[in-house]
Amino acid sequence: MKAHRVCIAVAAALYLGSGAALPQAPMEADERVDRIVGMAMARGGAYAFLQRLTDSIGGRVTGSAESRAAADLLVSTLREAGLEDAHFEEYALESRWQHGRAVGRVVSPVARSLAVRSYGWVPGTRGEVTASLVDLGARANDGLAVPSERVRGAAVIVEPRAAKGAPAQVVRAALAHALARAGAAAMLIPSDKPHRMLYTSAFGFYPGGPMPVLSVAREDVLFLRRLLASEPVRVTLDVANTFDASPAQERNVVAEITGTTPGEVVLVGAHFDSWDPGQGAQDDGVGVAAILEAARILKSLGIRPRRTIRFVFFSGEEQGLLGSRAYIETHRAELDGLRAAVIMDSGAQTPRGFMIHGRSDIEAATRSVLAPLAALGASGVSLEASFDMDHGPFLAAGVPVFTLWVDEGEYDTHHHAISDTFDKVDPHMLALDTAVMAVAAYRLADAADAPARRLSAAEATHLLETLGLESLRRAVYEPGGSR
Ligand SMILES: [Zn+2]
Numbered sequence: 001m002k003a004h005r006v007c008i009a010v011a012a013a014l015y016l017g018s019g020a021a022l023p024q025a026p027m028e029a030d031e032r033v034d035r036i037v038g039m040a041m042a043r044g045g046a047y048a049f050l051q052r053l054t055d056s057i058g059g060r061v062t063g064s065a066e067s068r069a070a071a072d073l074l075v076s077t078l079r080e081a082g083l084e085d086a087h088f089e090e091y092a093l094e095s096r097w098q099h100g101r102a103v104g105r106v107v108s109p110v111a112r113s114l115a116v117r118s119y120g121w122v123p124g125t126r127g128e129v130t131a132s133l134v135d136l137g138a139r140a141n142d143g144l145a146v147p148s149e150r151v152r153g154a155a156v157i158v159e160p161r162a163a164k165g166a167p168a169q170v171v172r173a174a175l176a177h178a179l180a181r182a183g184a185a186a187m188l189i190p191s192d193k194p195h196r197m198l199y200t201s202a203f204g205f206y207p208g209g210p211m212p213v214l215s216v217a218r219e220d221v222l223f224l225r226r227l228l229a230s231e232p233v234r235v236t237l238d239v240a241n242t243f244d245a246s247p248a249q250e251r252n253v254v255a256e257i258t259g260t261t262p263g264e265v266v267l268v269g270a271h272f273d274s275w276d277p278g279q280g281a282q283d284d285g286v287g288v289a290a291i292l293e294a295a296r297i298l299k300s301l302g303i304r305p306r307r308t309i310r311f312v313f314f315s316g317e318e319q320g321l322l323g324s325r326a327y328i329e330t331h332r333a334e335l336d337g338l339r340a341a342v343i344m345d346s347g348a349q350t351p352r353g354f355m356i357h358g359r360s361d362i363e364a365a366t367r368s369v370l371a372p373l374a375a376l377g378a379s380g381v382s383l384e385a386s387f388d389m390d391h392g393p394f395l396a397a398g399v400p401v402f403t404l405w406v407d408e409g410e411y412d413t414h415h416h417a418i419s420d421t422f423d424k425v426d427p428h429m430l431a432l433d434t435a436v437m438a439v440a441a442y443r444l445a446d447a448a449d450a451p452a453r454r455l456s457a458a459e460a461t462h463l464l465e466t467l468g469l470e471s472l473r474r475a476v477y478e479p480g481g482s483r
Contacts (some may be wrong), residue, residue, distance in 0.1 A: 012124045030391045032303060033372045033439050040298045048428040049077070050285050054422040059276025061120075062250055063096035064317045070272045071251045072449035074313050075291065078174035078255040081296040083311065086255035091326030093248040093316070094207035097121045100240030102214065108157050108234040109227065116237070116278065117234055119189075120202030121208035121319060122176075126241040131155040131185040133233040135225060140436060141166035141168035144178050146253055152183040155235050158222060165468050169388065172213075173204025180210035186237055187213045190221040197417045200275050203388065204475050206319035212239050252323045253313040257305070263337040264307040264426055266445040267477035268294065268437065269324070269390055270344050270405055278420030282411055285422075287344035287404075294438035305445035307339060317345075320476045324390035328397055339450035342402045344437055348430040349406035351381030354440065357391065362400050365451040369414035369443045380405060380434045387464070387472040396464060396473055398455030401443075404437060 025239065039073040040046070053070060060066045071088060078086035097120060104114035107130060118124070135153040140163035146156075156179055160172035160377050172189070180186050191199045200433035205213070214237070216224075227233045257266075270287025274280020296313045328335070342354075348378025351471070353373070356366055366381050373379040386392075414420040429467045444451065454462065 004200070006225060026311055030287070032301065034172065035298055035301055036438045036442060037376070037435040038183045040293065040438055041210050042482060043293075044431065046286075046429065046430050049292055050281065050289035050425060050430065051422055053212070053268065053288065054208050054271075054279035054281050057276060059280050060272060060274045061276050062273045062319050062322065063093050063248055066276070067250070067273055067315055067336040071313070071315065074253040074272065077292060078253070078295065079404045080312070082299050083151070083255035083295055086253070086256055087248055089254055089327070089330055090249045091322065092250050093250045093329075094245070095121070097202075097232040098242050098246040098247055100124065100200040100242065101238065102240075103238040104216070105236045106224065106227070106233060107236050107378050109231055109423065111224075114235070115196045115198060115218045116214045117198040117200055118143070118241055119205060119209070119213040119215065120200055120275070121205040121207065122213045122241065123210065123243070124241040124463055125212050127235050127240040128236055129185050130234055131432070133157065133228060135228055137173065141171050141174065144171075144174050145184050146175070146178045148182040149181060154184055155186045155188055155214070155237060156184045157190065157224065166471050166474060167388075169203040170471050175225045176213055177210050182213065186239075186303050187211060187223075188216045189213065190203045191215045191218050192284040193218070193413060193417055196220070197419060198277070200277065200416050202319045204320075206322070208243060209445065212237070214239065230254070239294050240476050242321045246333045250315045250322065252315060252327055254310060256308050256310040257295070257296065257303065259305050259308040261306050264450070265310050265334065265338050266307050266441060267310045267312055267338060267341045267394075267412055268441045269314055269341065271313040271314040271323060271390055273274040273315045273318055273323075275318060278298060278414070281301070281420050282347040282348045283415055283420055286348035286425055286433070290344055290430060290434040290437050293408070294432045294441060297438050298394060298442060303442060305442060307450075308447045309441050309447040314338050317390055321388075321390055322391045328393045334479070336454055338394075339389055340400050340401050340402055340444045342437065342440055342444065343389055343391040344404040344433065346404060346406050347409065347411040348425050348433050349411065350429060351376065351378040351433050352403040352405045352407065353378050353382065353403045355382045355384050355386075356383040357395050357401050357403070358383055358463055359400055362452040365449070366402070369447055369451060369469070370440060373439055373442065376432060376436060385467040385469060385471040387476070391477065392473065394461070396460055398457065400452045400454075402440065404433060438448065
């Protein structure tokens with residue numbers, strides 16, 4: 001999932017109390033850091049694992065056979081490397097979903113095929129439907145009232161836009177519910193990608209969206225709008241998605257390096273589920289490969305830090321952070337001892353440091369912990385905040401969160417698209433990110449003082465509200481709640 005970043009000036013002024021003792025001076029980089037970085041850069045372990053994950057298994061939609069194969073591969077690889085307590089943690093899936101064909105055509109005033117693809121966890125069209133085309137243009141959360149007479153029975157072009165307090169994903173789900181209530185036949189969202197590439201997402205739709213929602217190539221939307229400018233347009237859509245609501249389980253994969261202080265844990269995570277038009281390479285195969293290799297490196301160096309480092313490979317991220325939410329539920333009694341959740345999910349690009357999501361109270365301690373990463377250009381700390389990756393449930397639970405901060409590169413272009421394939425990943429950048437994740441995990445786990453305490457429920461809620469992330473949290477936890 002793509003981070004929706006909220007730039008916040010207020011966060012710096014946010015008072016959260018300074019519960020943690022700060023180290024007196026930045027710790028010196030030690031020999032272990034040098035060896036971790038050397039192994040990450042020299043072995044190519046993350047890149048080799050990524051090729052196996054993407055070429056042998058491919059796209060890994062939650063609940064699919066590919067997702068199962070990826071979890072099996074992760075557990076066996078962790079066991080082979082000698083990681084401790086490598087195991088699955090199951091949770092219930094409310095529904096499984098598969099896309100079938102998605103065909104779109106203009107039938108009047110000309111006949112032409114359209115490049116379309118279904119969003120995830122939305123229904124199909126129940127056979128071929130022919131409908132008049134209506135264009136509602138761009139809509140934000142102040143434009144959720146739709147003209148019922150015009151859209152009833154129609155295929156409706158609409159572009160969900162972000163506005164203050166309502167990110168585009170939240171607006172998208174709310175518009176789908178409004179259009180479904182008004183009786184529209186389908187919601188057509190212009191893709192923001194180049195070269196007629198299409199987008200997909202299930203955010204706000206799991207366990208089941210209210211109507212067919214399709215990504216339409218930008219070039220094709222421009223064509224449809226040129227036609228609409230002079231006369232009525234009719235389109236035919238045939239989308240064959242299937243739901244399976246029979247009882248099903250998904251799995252997270254968990255393994256660890258036990259620390260010397262009982263009950264103290266640093267979690268390092270990424271999600272192995274992905275979309276399947278491509279191979280889920282940048283989203284988030286690279287995160288999985290980097291963390292797996294970080295685990296193998298720390299294990300092979302015989303490192304036993306103060307705190308346990310727990311490596312968690314989540315599933316269900318693309319359906320609404322299902323795996324990370326399940327982890328929180330399963331481990332709720334241990335959360336006071338969870339000192340940090342460190343997530344990688346923005347692609348393998350030049351590392352800059354870590355985002356700490358508005359937690360200004362941990363900024364100084366974080367800078368100290370990350371100081372040895374300065375030579376790699378990765379000791380930066382950003383207060384930017386987001387909710388729509390696996391750190392979200394931990395942020396909401398008051399746990400200090402850290403997400404790898406990287407240059408954007410071409411990430412947005414290939415994100416959730418057919419082009420998210422192994423060849424897009426630069427092995428040097430993946431090795432560098434692996435080094436940064438491994439060093440950060442080790443330093444956070446071995447620091448004399450934990451970077452911060454866990455926030456109380458009231459403080460965590462206040463933080464999300466201050467950061468403007470409360471609507472996203474609600475969209476994740478109460479899908480359809482914004483309808
Ligand atoms: Zn992702």
